[in-house]
Amino acid sequence: MTDDAAAAPICRARPLPGPDDAPVGCAAARGVDGRPMHAAALRFFWGPMDCGKSTMALQMNHNHARQGRRGLVTTRIDRSLGPQVTTRIGLAHAAIEVTDDLDLRDLVRDAWAEGVRVDYLICDEASFYNLEHVEQMAELVDGYDVDVYAFGLATDFRSCLFPAARRLFELADSVARIQVEVLCWCGREGLLNARVVGGRVVREGEQVVIGDTVDSTDVRYQVLCRRHYRSGDLGPRA
Numbered sequence: 001m002t003d004d005a006a007a008a009p010i011c012r013a014r015p016l017p018g019p020d021d022a023p024v025g026c027a028a029a030r031g032v033d034g035r036p037m038h039a040a041a042l043r044f045f046w047g048p049m050d051c052g053k054s055t056m057a058l059q060m061n062h063n064h065a066r067q068g069r070r071g072l073v074t075t076r077i078d079r080s081l082g083p084q085v086t087t088r089i090g091l092a093h094a095a096i097e098v099t100d101d102l103d104l105r106d107l108v109r110d111a112w113a114e115g116v117r118v119d120y121l122i123c124d125e126a127s128f129y130n131l132e133h134v135e136q137m138a139e140l141v142d143g144y145d146v147d148v149y150a151f152g153l154a155t156d157f158r159s160c161l162f163p164a165a166r167r168l169f170e171l172a173d174s175v176a177r178i179q180v181e182v183l184c185w186c187g188r189e190g191l192l193n194a195r196v197v198g199g200r201v202v203r204e205g206e207q208v209v210i211g212d213t214v215d216s217t218d219v220r221y222q223v224l225c226r227r228h229y230r231s232g233d234l235g236p237r238a
C-alpha cells in the first residue's frame with residue numbers, strides 16, 4: 001500500500017486568501033455600472049518561444065476591445081526591452097511593465113478610481129512575473145470579476161517550469177497549449193527553449209537571461225524538439 005498523503009504533491013505557495021480577505025463591496029459596485037456580473041476566468045496560454053503567444057495576446061485584446069470591452073495590457077521583459085508587447089510578425093501595442101513591486105490589483109483599482117473601466121487583463125510574458133502577481137491575478141478574477149488572460153512560456157532553458165508558470169498551471173481555470181506548431185530544425189515539433197551561448201547549448205545559469213533582443217548578440221534561444229534539446233544538437237545551420 002502506498003501512502004497517498006505522502007505521495008501527494010506538496011504545494012509550497014502560500015494559500016489563497018479566504019472569503020474574509022476578499023474585497024468588500026466590489027461585486028455590488030460593479031453591478032451598478034450596467035454590466036452584469038459574469039463568471040470571470042483566469043486563463044493561461046502557454047507554448048515555446050516563437051509560437052505566437054504575443055500575437056495571440058494582441059489578437060485577443062483586439063477581439064475583446066471590438067466588442068466594447070476595456071482592458072489593460074501588461075508585460076515583462078518584452079523582446080523590445082520597452083513597455084510594449086511586440087511580436088515577431090511585426091505587431092506592437094503599448095503595455096504596462098510589470099515590476100516586482102507592482103500590484104496588479106492596484107492597477108485595476110487605480111484605473112477604476114480614474115473612471116476607466118477594466119473588464120480584463122492581458123498579461124504577456126507571464127512566466128517572468130513573480131508568484132505574488134499570479135495570486136493577484138486569481139484575486140482579480142474571484143474578487144473583482146475581471147478576466148485575466150495570461151500568456152507565457154512553461155519551461156525555462158533547463159526544461160524546468162518557471163515558478164509563475166507552475167503557479168498558473170495550479171490556479172488557472174483553464175490552461176491551453178497554443179496550437180501553432182514551432183518546428184525544430186529536424187522537422188519534429190519544437191517543445192523546449194534551448195539557451196545558446198557561443199554556439200553551444202548551455203544548461204546552467206540564471207533562470208532569466210535576455211536574449212534575442214534588440215541589443216543582445218551573445219545569447220540566443222532556439223526551440224528544439226526534446227531529442228535535440230537533450231543531445232544539444234542545434235542542426236546543420238547553427
Ligand SMILES: [Zn+2]
Nearest residue numbers: 184186225228
Ligand atoms: Zn529536432
